Amino acid sequence: MKELFALLRQGNKSAFIAGIVNGIISILKATAFFLTGNVAMFAEMLHSLGDAANQFFVFIGSALSKKAPTARFPNGFGRLVNLVLLGAVLIVGIMSYETVKEGFHHILHPNESKGIIINLTVLGIAVLLEGFVLYKAMKEVLHETHIEASGFAIISKSFGAYKNAKPATKLVFMEDSVATAGGVLAIIAILLANFTPFNQAEGIASVLIGLMMFYVVGRVFLDNAAGALGEADPDIQFKIGNMVMQDPDVRDIEAITVLKEGEDFHVEVEVELDATMTVAQADVVKDRLVKAILEEKGVTDVLVEFDQDDGFTTWKDSKTLKEDDPKV
Template sequence: MTEFFRLLKGGNKPSFMAAIVNTFIGFLKLGAFILTGNVAMFAEMMHSFGDAANQFFVFIGSALSKKAPTDRFPSGFGRLVNLVCLGAVIIVGILSYETVKEGIHHLMHPGESTGIWITLTVLGIAVLLEMFVLYKAAKEVLHETGKEGSGLAVMTLGFANLKRAKPATKLVFMEDLVATSGGIIAIIAVLITYFTGLAQAEGIASIVIGLMMFYVVGRVFLENARGAIGETDEEMRQHIAAIILSDSHVKDIQRIEVVKEGEHLHVEAEVEVDSTLTIAEADDIKDRLELLIYAQKGVTEVTIEFDEDNLKVDWT
């Protein structure tokens, strides 16, 4: 149990903060839905509870993925965060379906909702809190990708570098982006219903929010399925290849693999060197290369093999 709590300290901070915020928002929206019967509020409530459950799972998964390898699991637990994300999207998928179904029902059988000011107040608070979490997630994206920014530049750079962020941070960013957009859509639907009497607007908003949730489900599923299988980080592969080739004793690279293991990178390389080198000289080269590669962000395991120079170019 002591180790479990120690691992939790290393969990993904944005996902934990987002889970707490979305739980609070979910109960706030639940109260507003009970008081008003607003269908757009129902969709937003489902969205918030789905995000909270997702983010709690992701936080725990990101923490446990940092557990050290054991005799039973010598490759470590890096891909556990991908498996947890895959499980979490099932919850969001179910809630997305319920949200769309409720929206269609309200579209066909519009009902009357009351308490517009309760609804607008709760949605306004929720949007502000979601924007705060989204901004924090964008800052974490910049931190993980080695970028710097301030003000509105945090958001634009967060979008630009999202693909290189850790799976947990990426999930939080996408979910809160949809949550913020969904809150704004719900506010617009409530105002349209109030000023025009078009009750179907709330049903349409519920459907749109549900479909946005489905989009997140699809994106997160595909990305974490690739991560669970073991996906090559092509950008880092090229970068590490350049580091290896910068050593004057390395003649060529026969093979190099940089595989994502959750939030970690495992590097395997087979390099060609002069056949006249002694074992001691080759060992010095290996130590030097490993030191440089381990210094790269996210790299946790490096395996380097040597072969004699075959006098032809293998790496391009």
């Protein structure tokens, strides 16, 4: 139990905060729905309930993925967060289906909207809370992707960088983006249904919210299916390759692989050294490279192998080749 609590302290904080906030919001929306029977509020209730469950799953999965390797699982538990997320999207998928189904029913059989004050109050509070969580997720995205921004630039830059964030942070960002947009959409639909004859507006809003949820399900499933299989990261691969090529004793890179292990990176690199170098000298180079690569954020495991210089250039990024290298 002590180990479990220690692991939970390492869980993704954005997911934990989002789970609590969405849990509170889902209770508020459920109360409003049962008081008014508003179909747009029904869609928002399911949306927030699915998000809360999903984000708690993510928090637990991200925490358990930090568990140290064991004799039975020597490669560690890094990909556990991907497996947990694959299971979590099933919940959102079911919620999405129910949301779309109820929306179509309301479009075909529209009912007069009521309880506008209750609905708008609850949705207004929800949008503010979800907007707060989204803002925190935006800042976390920028932190994880090493991008500096302030003011309104936080919004634009986070949308451009969220795909490179950790799986848990990416999920929170996507879900709360959709949740905030869905809340605004529901408010517009309720206003239209109350002040115009267009009673189908709430049903249309419900369908659109459900479709946005389906989009999140699809993105999360594809991203984490790739992560569970072991996805290469070419951007980090070239960044580390460039760094390795700057070492004065490295003549070339024969091969380099960077695999995502959940939120962490596993690096394998085979470098070419001068054939006259001794084992002791090569060992010094290895220690230097391992230390430098481990300083890269997110890298937790490094394997460095050596081969003698064959006189041919394998590393293709010419910008990283030394000017005095005879192979250029």
